[in-house]
Amino acid sequence: MRPIIGITTYVMPASWGVWRDLPTALVPQDYAAAVTLAGGRAVLLPPDDLDTDVLRVLDGLLFSGGPDISPELYGEQPGPHTVTHPERDAAELALLQAALDRDLPVLGVCRGMQLLVAAHGGTLHQHLPEVLGHERHRVAPAVYSEHEAVFTPGSRIAGLMGEDVTINCFHHQGVADPGKLTVTGRAEDGLPEAVEDPDRRFLLGVQWHPEVSRDLRLFGALVAAAARS
Template sequence: MRPIIGITTYVDQATWGVWRDVPTTFVPHDYVEAVTQAGGRPVLIPPHEDVDVLRVLDGLVLAGGPDLSPELYGAEPEPLTVTRPDRDRAEILLVRRALDTDVPLLGVCRGMQLLVVAAGGTLHQHLPDVLGHDRHRPAPAVYGEHDASFVPGSRIAGLMGDDLGIRCFHHQGVADAGKLTVTGRAEDGLPEAVEDPDHKFVLGVQWHPEVIRDERLFGALVAAAAK
């Protein structure tokens, strides 16, 4: 049987067909297709504060989305920080339990930041204030494209090989990775990948591999979940 891979989701207002501005649970279909093409069976996980769902999951994708609440890492919100507290409360419980029970995890963008915060790390709330540029989120709905460097011998280096190009869309980033190991950085030094070698599979990437259905990363998650 294909391993069951949970994907965290958004809850927001949406419009489709005859319905207008309806509270909706959803996630970009790229995540579903990326998991499916990698050999997994995707299951969408709404943001409920109930971690028992992990009992039926073989792996977990922490999807992208809004900024994390700075309260999770002991900071005050800055003017450009936009959060979804209900999702934060649910997902921090989910990721902590997943780490405790060694469920294979892949964190994407916000998902990587969630892994970092769960591991005791902190975030920069607005990267242009820190880096002096907006190349990680150049415009609305426009991905920033740049090269990353990876630590030789790391999981992400083995998966990416000589392909160093990444596509990202975020205005927050990792300041301190906590207990996680930074294994990839952008050209400006910002962490782009984190890992926890003490777990079966814990990988966070700041870019969006689901957009290109990257079977290297999703395939590695599915392979770990199948063991």
Template sequence: MVSNASDHRRPRIGITTYLEPTVWGVWQREAALLPRVYLDAVAKAGGVPILLPPVGTDPSVLDILDGLVIAGGCDVDPATYDAAPHPETVDTRPGRDAHEVVLIRAALEADLPLLAICRGLQVLNVALGGTLHQHLPDLITSDEHRPSPAVFGRTEVKVEPGSLTERLLGDRSSVHCYHHQALDAIAPALTVTARAGDGTVEAAEVDGHAFALGVQWHPEENPEDLRLFTALIDASRRQQS
């Protein structure tokens, strides 16, 4: 979003959300929701979080935003990249997939700062023509990227020299991860910028964009390390000028 130079408001950061069956008080209904850690990370980094539910998709919503976060979540529907479902691919949300693909493509067209997290990196790759490994344990005979339900793993990632990822994180980083799928065929517009020791793609950047970065891990789960969110906010401030 291009604003008047005198506009010094905090950057508005859109964050995609889930539609899930939810309980509050006496009510049991489907609701748009998002773990608070995303909101806190954006706010502590200096931005204003704005929730984007996967309903009424309209890319013009990006006109009021200064940056975009594609949040993590459930498995991407294999039909999105013309694949048959693996037995371990479950609980997909085709409507959310389509919603996020529209927002990603519009954000890239507008050169809006973009941070794609976990599932977000996977959707980014698919939106640009890539595919996914549907179940990592078939490839690496390990569950280290998703140790057990609701338990985050710790993964050491090696970062490519000269990349934006390296400028933000250095040549190595220890990260929180929770995923059983990962990038397979890399979209032509993406450059891989970090991998785990087993070869799993852990970060990728969109060529030709100042800030369009996807990470396979969950940076919002480490409130002591807000470097990726701070970098997104900094890029979004530049977007305002």
């Protein structure tokens, strides 16, 4: 049987057919397609903070991208550029903590990586242009920017990426302090682009969007780890 990978979603207004602006639990199809291509079975998880019982039937978790996490999670107040979805934060934090208790394989993408950092005592820069002095991590609406990342030799992400270190980014926030996690990848300006916990079976966060290219290196690693759950 294919390993079952839960993918977090978010609730946003969406339109299709004759329907307009309905509150909808959604996530880009790229995530599910990447999991399927890697040999997993994707299951979408709407925000739900009532319990974490769904983990009983999951073999791995993928925390997807999306709006900013609430700065209250790392001891700050929201800045003028920060857009949050607190209900999603609550649901995903509960899932993450329960998954960590079970040592379930976890991959965090963009916002998902930032959630991992906040849950491990880290902090974020709320608006990178104010810190870095440029907007190369989010150059324009719906446009990914390419960077050449540098990965720590011997790390999980370095082993997965190999010689192809080009990453595609779209984010205006970034990691300031990784907390208990280890930074194992950085962009050319020094911004953390990958974090992991080498003591866990599989806990990896990437700031870029590997789902867009259906990157079998990362999604294959998640599915392979989930197959051993």
